[in-house]
Amino acid sequence: MKKTLFDKVWDSHVIRSIDKGPDVLFIDRHLVHEVTSPVAFLGLKNRASKVLYPNRTFATADHNTPTINQHLPVQDPLSANQLRALEHNAIENNIPYWGLGHEKNGIVHVIGPENGITVPGATIVCGDSHTSTHGAFGAIAFGIGTSEVEMVLATQCIMQPKPKKMKIQIDGSLNKAVTPKDVALYIISQLSTSGATGYFVEYAGDIFKEMSMEGRMTVCNLSIEMGARGGMIAPDEKTYNYIKDREFTPKGEAWDKAMEYWNTLSTDVGAVFDKEIRFNGNDIEPMITYGTNPGMGMGISGGIPSSGSLEGGVATYKKSLDYMNFQEGDNMLGKSIDFVFLGSCTNGRIEDFRAFTSIIKGRKKAEHVTAWLVPGSHKVEEAIREEGLLDIIHQAGFELREPGCSACLAMNDDKIPAGKYAVSTSNRNFEGRQGPGSRTLLASPLVAAAAAVTGKVTDPRELMVEESV
Amino acid sequence: MAYDKFKVLKSTAVPLPIENVDTDQIIPARFLKATERKGFGDNLFRDWRYNPDNSPKEQFVLNNPIYRGKILVGGKNFGSGSSREHAAWAIYDYGFRCVVSSFFADIFRGNCLNIGVLPVQVSAEFLNEIFEAIEADPNTEFEVDLKNQRFTILASGANTNFEINDYKKENLLNGFDDIDYLLNMKDEIEEYALKTPL
Ligand code: SF4
Numbered sequence: 221m222k223k224t225l226f227d228k229v230w231d232s233h234v235i236r237s238i239d240k241g242p243d244v245l246f247i248d249r250h251l252v253h254e255v256t257s258p259v260a261f262l263g264l265k266n267r268a269s270k271v272l273y274p275n276r277t278f279a280t281a282d283h284n285t286p287t288i289n290q291h292l293p294v295q296d297p298l299s300a301n302q303l304r305a306l307e308h309n310a311i312e313n314n315i316p317y318w319g320l321g322h323e324k325n326g327i328v329h330v331i332g333p334e335n336g337i338t339v340p341g342a343t344i345v346c347g348d349s350h351t352s353t354h355g356a357f358g359a360i361a362f363g364i365g366t367s368e369v370e371m372v373l374a375t376q377c378i379m380q381p382k383p384k385k386m387k388i389q390i391d392g393s394l395n396k397a398v399t400p401k402d403v404a405l406y407i408i409s410q411l412s413t414s415g416a417t418g419y420f421v422e423y424a425g426d427i428f429k430e431m432s433m434e435g436r437m438t439v440c441n442l443s444i445e446m447g448a449r450g451g452m453i454a455p456d457e458k459t460y461n462y463i464k465d466r467e468f469t470p471k472g473e474a475w476d477k478a479m480e481y482w483n484t485l486s487t488d489v490g491a492v493f494d495k496e497i498r499f500n501g502n503d504i505e506p507m508i509t510y511g512t513n514p515g516m517g518m519g520i521s522g523g524i525p526s527s528g529s530l531e532g533g534v535a536t537y538k539k540s541l542d543y544m545n546f547q548e549g550d551n552m553l554g555k556s557i558d559f560v561f562l563g564s565c566t567n568g569r570i571e572d573f574r575a576f577t578s579i580i581k582g583r584k585k586a587e588h589v590t591a592w593l594v595p596g597s598h599k600v601e602e603a604i605r606e607e608g609l610l611d612i613i614h615q616a617g618f619e620l621r622e623p624g625c626s627a628c629l630a631m632n633d634d635k636i637p638a639g640k641y642a643v644s645t646s647n648r649n650f651e652g653r654q655g656p657g658s659r660t661l662l663a664s665p666l667v668a669a670a671a672a673v674t675g676k677v678t679d680p681r682e683l684m685v686e687e688s689v
Numbered sequence: 690m691a692y693d694k695f696k697v698l699k700s701t702a703v704p705l706p707i708e709n710v711d712t713d714q715i716i717p718a719r720f721l722k723a724t725e726r727k728g729f730g731d732n733l734f735r736d737w738r739y740n741p742d743n744s745p746k747e748q749f750v751l752n753n754p755i756y757r758g759k760i761l762v763g764g765k766n767f768g769s770g771s772s773r774e775h776a777a778w779a780i781y782d783y784g785f786r787c788v789v790s791s792f793f794a795d796i797f798r799g800n801c802l803n804i805g806v807l808p809v810q811v812s813a814e815f816l817n818e819i820f821e822a823i824e825a826d827p828n829t830e831f832e833v834d835l836k837n838q839r840f841t842i843l844a845s846g847a848n849t850n851f852e853i854n855d856y857k858k859e860n861l862l863n864g865f866d867d868i869d870y871l872l873n874m875k876d877e878i879e880e881y882a883l884k885t886p887l
Contacts, residue, residue, distance in 0.1 A: 235881050236874065241856025244871065246881050256773065258724035267868070272878075276887060284722065298722035305724045349772040349796060365774035365800035367866070375871035377878055380799075381854065413709055414766040417795055447769065449795055474886065513709050513769070533764065536708040629718040629771075638741070650713040650770060652736050 222491035225454050226385050226420050228484065229360045233343045235377065242379040248342040250372045251328045252279040252315065254306040255631070256347030260370035261309040269374045274314040276376060278337055281306055281319050282327045283348075284631045287594050287621035290320050299632065313373075326597020326623045329353040329565035333437065334599050336466025340455035340482045345372055350565050350647060352443040355452035356436035357459055358485050360420070362450040383449050384494040386419040387487075390427040392501035397680045399575065400435035401567055401645065401664035403427060404442035405507035407499065409517040417447030419495065422487060427501045428453050433462040434571035441566045442647055445514040454486040506680060508552050509649050509662040512540040516649075520667065520679055524550045543651055544659050552661075552677045559642035560591040560672040561654070562665055563621075564628035567645035568596030570603045572665040577612040579669035579683050585617040586675030592634055593618055594626040616673070630655045643671040692805030694864040698786055698833040699843075701758035703750055704823045710763050711770035712797060716779045718771075729775055730782030751783075755827045762789045762819055768797025777801045787833050789840070791816040802857050803867065809833060809840050809851045818847060835861060 223231070236244040257279075264270065271277060284299045294300040303320065310317035318324040324331055329350055332338040340358035345351060347369045354361035368378055388407060408415075421443050428436060436453050443451030460482070463469045470478045505519040518525065526548040527537045541548065562568075562576050573595065585591060593613060595601040601623060604610050613620055627634040628646040630653065636642045638657025645668050649660035663671075666680040673683070720732040738749050745752040761780060767790035768776065777800040780788060786806060791813045801808045811819070822829045822842050832841040835858060841848035853861075860866065871878070 235877055238856050241854050244874070246878070246885065248885065248887070255721050259726045259774075262725065263868075269868075269872070272875075273882065296722075302722050302724055347772060347774075349770070351772075363772035363796055365772055365777070365796060365803060367774060367800065367803035367868075371868050371871060374868055375875070375878060376882060377871050379867045379871070383795075413769055414792055414794070417766070417792070447766070447794060468887075470886065478886065513711065533706075533708050535706075536764065539707070629713075631718045631721065648711075648713065648770060650711045652717055653713050656717070656719075656736055656741060 222488040224385050224487040224491045224493060225358065225422055225452060225485055226360065227491070229341050229343065230382060242381045245343060245378050245380055247345050247372050247376055247378055248276060249337055249344045250277045251332055251337070251344065251346035251351070252277060252369070253283055253328050253346070253348065254281050254302045255283040256366050257309065257369055258302060258305045260347070260366050260373060263370040264373055267374070271313040271315060271373045272376045277315045277373065279306060279310040279315050279317045280325055280328050280331055283625045283629065285320055285624040286632050287592070287624050287626045287634055290622045323598050326599065327565045327568060327625055329441065330568060330596030330600065333357065333433070333462070334466070334597060336463050336469035339463060339469055339478070340459060341485050345378060349444045350441050352448070352450040353437050353441040353565055355440040355443065355450050356433060357463065358452055358455035358482070360450065360452065363444065383420040384418055386416055386421045386448070386495040386497065387493040388421055388423050388497050388499070389425040390499045390501050391425040392427070394427060394501050395505060397506050397666050397684060398504050399664040399666060400431055400438040402504055402507045403501070404439045405509065405514065405517040405662060406504045408442065408446045408514050409507070410499065411446045411497070411515070413445060413513045413515040414447040416443070419448050421448045421451035423451055423453050424487070429456070432571060433458055434569045437569065438566055442514070445647060455482050506664060506667055508667060508677060509660070510544065510546055510552055512543055512649055512651050514647065514649060514662060516540065517662065518552070520552060520677070524548055524552070553679060555641070555677045557643050557661070557671050557676060558589065558640040559636050560589055560668050561594070561627045561642055561644040561646060562668055563592065563594030563596065563626050564646035565596060566647040567665050568594060568600065570600050570607070572645065573600070573604050573609050574607070575665040576669040577609045579666055579680060580616040580618065580673055581612045583616055583673040585672055589672055589675050591618050591672050592621060592627055594621045595623045597623050618672070627654050629653065630658070636660070643668045643677070692864060695786065695805060695807055695835050695861040697835070698759060699830055700760050701828055702760035702762050702789070702819070702823055702831055703756045703758055704820055705750055705761065705763045706820050708764040709766045709769055712768055712773050712776035713770055715768070715776040716773065721773060721775050726778055728782070729779035730784065733779040733783045756823070759784060759786045760789060760831055760833065761785045761787070762816070762823070765790065765792045765813065767793050769794040772796045774800045774804065777804050777806055781806050789816070789819060802861070805861065805864070807833065807835060807861060811840060811849050811851060815849045818842065
């Protein structure tokens with residue numbers, strides 16, 4: 221039978237199929253962080269059970285950590301308690317633990333690929349919905365709830381009905397200043413935040429072939445924002461080059477053996493998807509969101525759509541615009557902004573910092589803008605220094621913070637104040653996501669940089685003119 | 690985690706006719722700092738329910754005493770966003786045992802099923818009927834019959850079937866959880882793991 225990439229990886233991990241029930245799926249690698257794991261460890265203890273495969277489990281502290289003065293004790297007692305619990309649980313269960321200050325510490329979805337935990341054909345889960353990021357390597361990766369975290373700790377398995385399969389094909393080429401983030405925001409704006417619910421997505425076509433691994437991670441990361449369980453891209457030379465020689469990837473003979481398997485990981489010609497969608501890469505322009513879910517995105521030069529032109533409830537749409545204090549038909553260009561956030565597992569990798577600095581280079585941060593530049597990991601931070609980007613950042617009047625999730629979910633002190641506008645490279649513009657009352661405009665690192673130096677929503681193409689001649 | 694068995698639930702319902710209710714609304718991230726599963730109900734819909742000075746927002750449905758019950762009825766695409774099970778815990782802890790919508794986000798639905806909250810998906814038309822019934826009479830009662838997979842508006846008798854797979858249904862009816870099931874097949878799992886490279 222002809223199989224899709226997803227079928228191949230899923231089917232080979234099914235230990236048992238329950239009649240009229242879910243599949244029992246073996247999980248190769250499990251990532252754990254401080255927020256969604258303590259209750260799972262507690263459950264394990266209450267059952268007098270222990271972690272079945274500690275060497276398939278990896279723990280990092282990221283969601284709840286400060287992004288300044290990480291060498292000092294964490295001030296918020298509740299956060300400190302949660303971090304201590306993770307450390308304690310990891311040590312007690314012999315799980316590799318990369319806490320604050322550790323050289324491998326960082327956002328869980330940044331450090332997975334960075335350290336070679338993420339490999340093609342693997343099943344990877346984590347108690348965080350953006351686990352879909354790891355699909356960029358041809359892995360099946362998805363977010364789970366805390367009961368399931370406990371399940372995987374105790375049994376290295378998860379019970380899930382097999383999702384349906386969707387293919388999103390984008391050919392053509394990308395216009396100037398259009399980044400992987402724009403591609404993803406474009407897809408979500410077309411499909412809505414529930415358009416792929418129940419599906420696992422495979423991204424195919426020229427656009428994704430051309431894309432860097434970092435870019436593929438950004439796209440797969442945002443799969444969840446269209447409702448999909450996850451997204452994946454077939455591995456190729458780029459994938460192998462990226463993972464080769466990283467700490468946890470197979471070496472020597474084991475690598476050759478793995479390559480044999482990995483080379484089978486593409487969708488067979490003639491395999492059938494439950495749904496196929498096509499877009500043209502040339503139709504995409506730099507994107508920005510104007511509402512309170514990631515599906516409310518538009519080309520940056522356009523106007524906010526009127527409620528009549530959209531499907532869904534008018535009341536909900538109006539509530540959303542009210543919250544943002546925007547009107548139907550408004551142009552986004554020129555709107556004044558207060559904060560810029562560069563970071564998160566969506567856009568906190570080195571390539572994102574390269575993009576951001578390409579715009580701010582030789583310019584100055586707008587005076588009224590507060591900017592938080594937060595690398596996704598210590599390794600990203602190190603690369604920023606090594607590549608000389610830190611000098612550009614400082615010369616333009618910005619500062620670099622220490623790694624973590626930061627204002628992506630604002631569990632730490634990095635909260636956007638009520639009523640303020642933030643251009644953010646993260647993944648969610650929900651009401652209050654970046655702090656109670658905060659107003660988020662999701663965009664690419666290029667758009668964020670343009671906003672940071674002009675103080676308003678600005679088309680990055682305007683700032684790129686000189687460089688292209 | 691053990692939870693109460695779910696049999697037949699008869700209750701009034703609380704209406705929340707808003708679409709795309711995401712888990713950040715159900716429980717904002719700043720309330721996720723606990724290391725135990727306790728007290729999440731107090732912060733259910735925190736920012737819709739309370740002003741920044743912690744005074745209740747009168748117009749929000751949970752602050753309106755005429756609406757109460759063990760069933761929460763939400764608009765389309767309920768539970769989108771984050772995988773935080775805390776959202777389902779908050780709903781359970783507040784006292785809801787069933788959430789009705791015309792469409793659920795995947796992870797949220799799974800989380801509910803894992804902790805003993807029954808997600809009931811109905812058609813958009815039937816959802817409207819439910820909202821209208823509550824609007825006409827906030828005391829109107831509904832019946833959720835898990836065994837027969839039927840949701841009924843008792844006043845009018847209008848009813849609809851809902852989907853749930855047999856395995857999950859048995860679990861909910863009996864208060865079983867998946868981990869017990871998996872622990873019972875440990876040999877099979879270990880055998881599989883042996884031939885799987887890390
Ligand atoms: S950066 Fe944001 S989305 Fe990513 S893991 Fe952290 S909180 Fe989740």
